[in-house]
Amino acid sequence: MGAGLTREPAEEATGYDQVFAFVREQLLSGQMKAGDRLLPERELATRLGVSRPVIREVLRALAAIGVIEIRHGYGSVVRRPDFAELGDLFTMMLAQQGEVVEDVMEARIAIERQAIRLACARATSTDLAALGKALRRVEETVTDPQIGGDADFAFHAALIAAAHSPTLASLHAAIAVLLKRSHLERRERITSLDGIETYLVEHHRELLAAVAARDADSADRLLMQHFAIGTEYQRRAAAERDRSSSTS
Amino acid sequence: MGAGLTREPAEEATGYDQVFAFVREQLLSGQMKAGDRLLPERELATRLGVSRPVIREVLRALAAIGVIEIRHGYGSVVRRPDFAELGDLFTMMLAQQGEVVEDVMEARIAIERQAIRLACARATSTDLAALGKALRRVEETVTDPQIGGDADFAFHAALIAAAHSPTLASLHAAIAVLLKRSHLERRERITSLDGIETYLVEHHRELLAAVAARDADSADRLLMQHFAIGTEYQRRAAAERDRSSSTS
């Protein structure tokens, strides 16, 4: 029997989804900690009553989103997720959209404002040292859009780290790739303007000082100012570009 | 030959990665637009010189990260990515870290503060209408932790939408699942406290009023206050719980 059967209606969804949901539950419920080895593919297949290819598809999918890591000859292990990978996903997804590159600035402001508040309360001496190091790097590289952009990004990343908030750090990591691109583009546009070096160096120095002094309100105000002036420079650079292009 | 050969060094990586990279390139380079149908699995298999299971694994992986959609009986189509799906990923990843459930509040504050500022500048009449509707829903459901929590979340989600920032919306969507859980848990803890209804209803009403008045500073202040009072209630509820448990 079973062949021409009218089909059991109370049956579960498709095999793949079923298995995926099963493993997903195991992960979410915490029954599996990072580093744990999953059951072998063959074992999973017989246990869940599906074929090995299906199991493999599920595992590949989980590996694609970074939840597990498949190691040849060893097994599949639960991964301590690294959010930096989400950056790749975001980039891959946003690659098709486009206009978002400007908009990412809004998210950056949101994250950094909160981060700097937390940093004022939670930053350790190690964090402050890291910020100081990043600051010196910024000072050294003001003239180079490429390296300078990286240094700029690194400083702000250190700020996020000092906040000691995993979620904030995750979100930041997720858009890190885009942010880096944003940093670079913004740098390239304004690198020729007057007073830009002072803006870049002095503001970062003040930001660090505010965090070190644990003055959250002041730090927040400085950061807002930092972004506002940055936007102003962008506007000015755009105007400059328009004028020169219309002249040509 | 070939058997005992020293192995061709110029050879490519493993089949899966090779195929994955191939398709990935096609997607990123824009050769494939959203809505396009990929080649059938069998066709891809013969063209790339691998077996169909491998192709399926790649497609499943791509589907898992939301890049394509596999439709039974039709084919695999390139998707216009939807960031809401990242929420599941975030949830899976963050679920293993445990203490994050509290920390997600920091991200929420970060996103909403920025969102409400933008909303004050960008909200349309449609947005305001949606906020009004959400507000009424909040008023109606203050007494129920479950439904009320959902309504609460919906109101704040409407706030994000009114900001018209794709990136902010994406980040919010990414942590939406966690936020909903957070909303529910917080509700359950404080639902018995005095004055809680006034807090829930009145604050949301004021927030909406501030956005409608396009008063960003006031809205921001109200929001901060909203969160601060929420935290205070949480603290009080915790103290209450401690007292009762020590008594028992």
Next chain:
DNA sequence: GCTCATACCGTGGTATTACCACTTTGACAA
């Protein structure tokens, strides 16, 4: 007795084949 090399075993990696299920489309009949 200790160390190193080798063989074995467990596990993922891939291929092959066959068949089922869903979706679409076009042909046929009313």
Next chain:
DNA sequence: TTGTCAAAGTGGTAATACCACGGTATGAGC
């Protein structure tokens, strides 16, 4: 002209066999 159904195309699953890599245990050699 329209509705129904059948066929073709495509994803979904299963079963099986064999290869490739990692780790461990076992043996030989020192």
